[in-house]
Amino acid sequence: MSPETMTLFSPALAARFDALVQKYPVKRSALIPMLLYAQDEIGYLSDAVIAEVAERIGITTLDVRDVASYYSMLRFKPVGKFNVQVCTNISCMLRGGYELYERFQEELGIGPKDVTADGVFSLEEVECIGVCCWAPAIQVNYDFHDELKPEHVPGIVAGYRGQAKAGAAPDA
């Protein structure tokens, strides 16, 4: 936390939070978007993030944890810079979602919910992401990739690896 701004977050995000709490008829409605945006910037909901969000909304940290633990996109542990989420729900399963998931495990050399040693990638199986007609599909952070085949996997991984090397910020 910088002493000048008294916030964990970048000035842009802090300004966004100031706007968010004004936006709704009731301040607490800002909680879920705030947690998501905070996570995008910090990587996960650390104790410090939870404390600051609680402070900004005027509720307890326990309240924040209670809500955050309900939503599957919110996490309390860091993930890779690029979090690969493979949908294996029915429409994707019928068109090879599991084969895709296995191919990602091979390519990245990690299992479910793991992070690569260099911290660049993490991998998880997710529920339906709303791309059923273009199955099988994945989301890397917020980017969709659809109509995939296992042979597309190395190219996708190489693309993100290149971005990581170039020092590009994750597009979270």
Place this chain on the structure above:
Amino acid sequence: MPRLVSHPDEVKIVTSRFGKGAAKIDRYLELGGYEAAKKCLAQGPDWIITEMKASNLRGRGGAGFPTGLKWSFVPKQNPKPKYVLVNGDESEPGTCKDHLIFLHDPHAVIEGTIIAGLAIGAKVGFIYLRGEYRYLLEIVEKAVADAYAKGFLGKNIFGSDTEFQIITQTGAGAYEVGEESALMESLEGKRGIPRIKPPFPAVVGLYGGPTVINNAETIATVPHVIEMGAAAYAAAGSERNGGTRLFCLSGHVERPGVYELPMGYNLKKMIYEVGGGIRGGRTLKAVVPGGSSTPVLLPAEIENLGMDFDQVGKAGSMLGSGGVIVIDDQTCIVEFALRTISFYQHESCGWCIPCREGTDWLKKSLTRFHAGFGVAKDIDNIQYLAENMMGRTFCPLGDAAAMPTLGFVKKFRKEFEDHLNGKPCPFAKHVEMAVI
């Protein structure tokens, strides 16, 4: 980027602006946008509700409740502010139509929200998108900002004395939040746990005020109903089922995609003509007609089945959210049932015991069964469990898990029996480890 598809049988009403750059406000205006909202502003709430009732438009989220009737339940005079809430939490497996609406025609959602607001006398509308749809949220936020800049939203919409504001909101990954009362909880910054009804949202909803909650597709349809006239819209569909519907055809078809077809369109024709038939020349084993929570149908059951709320209901399933999932003869139904129930087990919010415990036990039983460790009485147990979940939970998630399970067990009992006594699954590629 999701690919757009087309078929000559389509009747393009809601999709008429798809692929035409209508996310840009000037383009939307060129294509006749915001005229319906202006007309509604001039005509007033009673006229709007009469039109909506006459259109036979029914809720596209899954329940198929008549939209005009829903709007008419909101009390005219109320001490608390009223709200419109657009449900874009699209999460029912097999459903991806709202995805395309937000991508190609976000102003239709905004315009429909304004009209709903005018109809019930609300000054604020919320558009709630699921958290995974971040890029779509950005598109909608831009569209909302553009509508404010043009004076279509704000204190004096279209230069009138009427106020209407739109606030966008994002979820963070929860199927349950697609249920209307859980959606309101989530919007209030809480866990998405359903509320008991009554009181219904039309009386006590968001922040305790009367609230109309409509699916994003329903709302995007509203301006078209006003523009073409209720009678013309109703005539495009079947009896008591006005207009068209965005069907999300997925699974083992040659040409999956989102197709806009008239209500009552024949399901067999949808699979074989619109969708190009079963992939790789295989044969049809089953079809899930309206998203993963709707009971499976057999090939014999779809011969003369018109896809509207009433006909699919009569056939023992539901039109649901429009997600038509096609399953070929190489698929293991036990595995399919297991994957379906795994989803509901993951998404159960844990509030009601029959759902929390029921989905968990169903998943455990099906996992064991699929791994070849099932015993004959497990089949009856699965059915018994599912039957005892039905109608015993606050929200429909319990039913959503139980209904398809009952369908699979009743219609494919033989296939369940084939998995007995350690026999390996003839189809499966992914057998999860079972805890015995």
